[in-house]
Amino acid sequence: MASSSGTSYSSPSDEDMKARLERKRRRMDSNRESARRSRMRKRKQLEDLTAEVDQLKAGRNAALTALATVNQHYIAVEAENCVLRTQHGELSNRLHAMNEIINYMNGINNNNINNPNGFDPLYNGLGSGLGFDTNPWSVSGGVSLHPLMASGDLFQCY
Template sequence: MTARNQNQNSGSDEDPQVMDQRKQRRMLSNRESARRSRMRKQKHLDDLINQATQLKAENSQIMTRVNIATQHYAAIESENTILRTQVMELTERLQSLNSVLHLMEEVSGMAMDIPEIPDPLLRPWQLPCPSQPIMNFQC
């Protein structure tokens, strides 16, 4: 064999070895890159799970506050209904007493100072706002 053929043969012998080393380095690099990619995906998934948990907790707190406010509203609305009924009953009593006073004034001939009873229905703009129930919503 000539020197040239020996160099080619020895070069050919090293080429597969060098190629195997490159292939191994590339495989290691790819594995490391894949490992980092899996770690990033897992971290992203963990972050999303934590965010979902936090949002569920916030939603639960908001729903609790909405339910408390709705209960408070219902209690106040009930109290307002009772107060309106009492106002109507007292107005009727006062009208009845004024009727008796007018009758006594006519019979006795004595002048009496009988105040006029304001009728809340004649001034609807002074009535409280009409009640509009708060609807409880579910998510």
């Protein structure tokens, strides 16, 4: 066919049409395959993320269980610590009272040295003549009493 401008235009041949259709079919097949691979990648990624979520949930549950156990141990230790602090206070008070008694009794022994008659104004001399010291806290052999000292193993729990 001739055009009015004088150039000729030819229609596509059957072979060209077949080649174009073949390229189009290959492109469509390639696009389908690419879409299929993309869907598979997304499905695999979703499965991996789901497995990771399950793993993280299991780890979280294990951590919560461990935390609950540690909390129970903490509460038990805190209660025991409270009991031990109370016992420490009571024993400290008793130790202080015993030291005051010993200090007082050592003072009486020193007074007896200064008072050769053995008269103790605290006892009004009631013990004299009965065959024992007027000071019931005195230790035989002239050993003076020393303050009591607490040791660390006194407070150990078994």
